[in-house]
Amino acid sequence: MTKITKTLSTSPKPLPPSDQLGFGQHFSDHMFVATYREGQGWHQASVVPYGPISMDPGASVLHYGQALFEGMKVFRQADGKIVFFRPEFNYHRLCEGAARICLEAPPMDLFMEGLHQVISADERWIPSEPNTALYIRPTLIGTEPFLGVRPSRETMFLILLSPVGSYYSEGTKPIKIWTEETYLRAAPGGLGAVKAGANYAASLKAALEAKKRGYAQVLWLDVEHKGIEEVGTMNVFFVFDNEIVTPALNGSILSGGTRDAVIQLLKSKNLPIKERKITIEEVIEKMSKGQLKEAFGTGTAAVISPIGVLAYKGKDWVINNNENGPLSTQLFTEITSIQRGTQKDTLNWLTPLKRS
Known part of the structure; x- marks a missing residue:
């Protein structure tokens, strides 16, 4: 070496x-x-x-x-x-x-x-x-x-x-998300699945405009502005009546470490987690029918961020009364407890520091 x-x-x-x-x-x-x-x-x-x-x-x-x-x-x-x-x-x-x-x-x-x-x-x-x-x-x-x-x-x-x-000024409280319908973060065959600096440069303008409107982050859609991809600094999960859904990795979505950890935890609990294509219209439709129980983002910086408000086409859709949901709260507690050593690391996620 x-x-x-x-x-x-x-x-x-x-x-x-x-x-x-x-x-x-x-x-x-x-x-x-x-x-x-x-x-x-x-x-x-x-x-x-x-x-x-x-x-x-x-x-x-x-x-x-x-x-x-x-x-x-x-x-x-x-x-x-x-x-x-x-x-x-x-x-x-x-x-x-x-x-x-x-x-x-x-x-x-x-x-x-x-x-x-x-x-x-x-x-x-x-x-x-x-x-x-x-x-x-x-x-x-x-x-x-x-x-x-x-x-x-x-x-x-x-x-x-x-x-x-905490990454967000809101701490662990729910955040407000703006659905971006004009700009693109990434395209098929591009750098979306890579943590390249260029991806973040491409996201800055939309994020700045969202913050001016009072939203913490941007929900990015695909090239047709239909399929949900990810939030600016996080992957995203939706908890419906009968399934938990996160967008499938399609080459323009970053494979997040916390996303992967959450999927492992959900599977270990035998919960119905699915990685599949999900559109913004499906989310809005299920919200309007009361079938969306909670939504949250996952990332190294914030760990788990509940989404309390999702803006789309001029309307603020409130999720779970803008309160922390039970699943996101449980996942946040489990991951941070493993990191802090107050819960056993059964999945072998931790590597001790080797002091020189």
């Missing part, structure tokens, strides 16, 4: 108050950096003080958007143990995404050792209060300077750390 060096900061930053973390607003003292060059392989792997990176103005990421990232969390449990939540899932998704946008993914041992090394250096940044965690942002970017349209022959791999609280 590539040797990892470590240079620790001589000026540690003060920790932000745990009740003022927000999401992604603070960065820890260190980061992990490794570089790849065609013909040379992975090299210069190191834990270094957090700070600016040097990049040529001609780097492919700046001109052709070769950028990919993951979102993960590490938790401080009640007994003091530090654990990652399903890091292997994120690694395999990173590799799949890297292949799609022609970047070199690090080998798994470098990915995992980089995680352990940088978390060990910044263990004091892991908060312990409820609904907090240390968010991990593994990132790949193309760094070769050139102006011809082709894949970069050089890749930089970064791991950034950020102590976080």
Whole structure:
């Protein structure tokens, strides 16, 4: 494996108050950096003080958007143990995404050792209060300077750390969602199934307009503006009278880690979970008949977010009296309890931190 060096900061930053973390607003003292060059392989792997990176103005990421990232969390449990939540899932998704946008993914041992090394250096940044965690942002970017349209022959791999609280200002209360009928997040054959930076750039305008209208997120539809795909930062689930439905992965929907965890939990309870195509008209029709019991989003950042209001064609449809539903509440409690160590990890989702 590539040797990892470590240079620790001589000026540690003060920790932000745990009740003022927000999401992604603070960065820890260190980061992990490794570089790849065609013909040379992975090299210069190191834990270094957090700070600016040097990049040529001609780097492919700046001109052709070769950028990919993951979102993960590490938790401080009640007994003091530090654990990652399903890091292997994120690694395999990173590799799949890297292949799609022609970047070199690090080998798994470098990915995992980089995680352990940088978390060990910044263990004091892991908060312990409820609904907090240390968010991990593994990132790949193309760094070769050139102006011809082709894949970069050089890749930089970064791991950034950020102590976080609740993703939404609403906390764990239901959020309001705007159904987008003009813009598209992704199309078949595109990058929708990849956690590429370009997807998020494409989503910004609709999200900004939704927030101006008082909605927390956008519900994205397919190219025909009929089939439901996902919410801006989450996958989405609908609980009907006789089934629980989440849109089937179709190549333009991101395969979320929390989505996968929720499906595993639902199956373990023998609940009727189905992955299938679902249209916005079906959801509205079932809401009008009282057959939609609750809806919620799933994602690493927020874990489970109940949806209290769904806006479509000028009308706000209220779901479950704009209150947290029993299933979303149960799933949130189970997942966070496993992460915190207060419920047994029967599905082997946790990986303990290996201190260096």
